[in-house]
Amino acid sequence: MNMESDFHMAKGEGETSYINNSRIQQKALLETEVVLEKAVREVRMDLHQPVMTAVDLGCSSGKNTLFFVSKVIKVLGHDSDEKSRCNPVELQFFLNGLPGNNFNHVFRSLERFKESITARHKENTPLPPFYIAGLPGSYYTRLFPRQSCHLFHSSFCLHWRSRVPAGLEEGGREYLNEGNIYIAKTTPAGVAELYQRQFQNDMLLFLKLRYEELVLGGQMVLTFLGRKYEDIYNNGYLNHPWGLLARSLQSLVEDVRKP
Numbered sequence: 001m002n003m004e005s006d007f008h009m010a011k012g013e014g015e016t017s018y019i020n021n022s023r024i025q026q027k028a029l030l031e032t033e034v035v036l037e038k039a040v041r042e043v044r045m046d047l048h049q050p051v052m053t054a055v056d057l058g059c060s061s062g063k064n065t066l067f068f069v070s071k072v073i074k075v076l077g078h079d080s081d082e083k084s085r086c087n088p089v090e091l092q093f094f095l096n097g098l099p100g101n102n103f104n105h106v107f108r109s110l111e112r113f114k115e116s117i118t119a120r121h122k123e124n125t126p127l128p129p130f131y132i133a134g135l136p137g138s139y140y141t142r143l144f145p146r147q148s149c150h151l152f153h154s155s156f157c158l159h160w161r162s163r164v165p166a167g168l169e170e171g172g173r174e175y176l177n178e179g180n181i182y183i184a185k186t187t188p189a190g191v192a193e194l195y196q197r198q199f200q201n202d203m204l205l206f207l208k209l210r211y212e213e214l215v216l217g218g219q220m221v222l223t224f225l226g227r228k229y230e231d232i233y234n235n236g237y238l239n240h241p242w243g244l245l246a247r248s249l250q251s252l253v254e255d256v257r258k259p
């Protein structure tokens with residue numbers, strides 16, 4: 001599987017689509033909004049140019065997609081201090097996702113978003129001018145010129161690896177991970193190490209790339225799933241659903257293989 005070209009959330013707008021099944025992700029956005037607000041204010045304080053470039057990495061599509069954009073606009077719209085009045089800032093947003101992301105849906109929702117945010121905004125505090133662009137590509141590659149971004153945001157994305165760990169899909173060996181799709185109780189230690197190494201490589205690469213792209217004094221707000229316990233075989237309540245999912249997938253594969 002090529003993550004960059006093949007990977008995407010469940011498409012469409014139906015019952016099983018990501019758009020209609022992203023409440024946990026929405027909860028994460030709401031729980032971290034205070035952190036985001038603080039970062040936006042601090043970036044604004046340090047800004048020495050008229051344009052702030054803000055990026056949502058792994059934006060997906062649906063209700064959550066424009067949460068980041070609306071939050072940044074609201075914070076800057078409400079803060080009418082001396083600096084904001086004398087030097088009003090313009091906002092350039094980039095919504096990043098893998099090429100298979102439903103950008104059509106995102107683009108179609110922009111007009112309605114602009115109307116609703118303008119209607120909701122109080123007249124005495126002018127809305128900062130903002131511009132929104134889509135940016136297809138993996139955040140495990142360079143996405144921007146050097147020192148050109150002020151704020152990176154990413155929610156519920158960075159736990160996705162850039163690839164199946166090297167070594168896991170080689171040689172056509174089957175069930176190297178004992179049929180698990182994750183680090184589960186029966187995962188061999190060597191396989192767990194492959195996942196860990198892949199995470200370390202991906203994260204290091206991600207941080208190096210964003211370091212290149214951020215301006216001095218820029219900030220990142222990154223929210224992603226992690227493990228609660230040192231023991232990597234213990235992932236609390238998540239072990240059970242992943243195990244069930246792995247078994248369901250396996251039985252589907254067996255069905256397909258039956259002569």
Ligand SMILES: C[S@@+](CC[C@H](N)C(=O)[O-])C[C@H]1O[C@@H](n2cnc3c(N)ncnc32)[C@H](O)[C@@H]1O
Binds near residue numbers: 065097137138156160
């Ligand atoms: C669970 S969704 C979260 C979407 C959105 N941020 C939210 O809070 O609802 C994860 C998103 O990350 C994207 N993603 C995963 N790996 C990526 C990568 N390497 N580069 C860009 N986007 C990626 C997926 O395509 C998917 O849209």
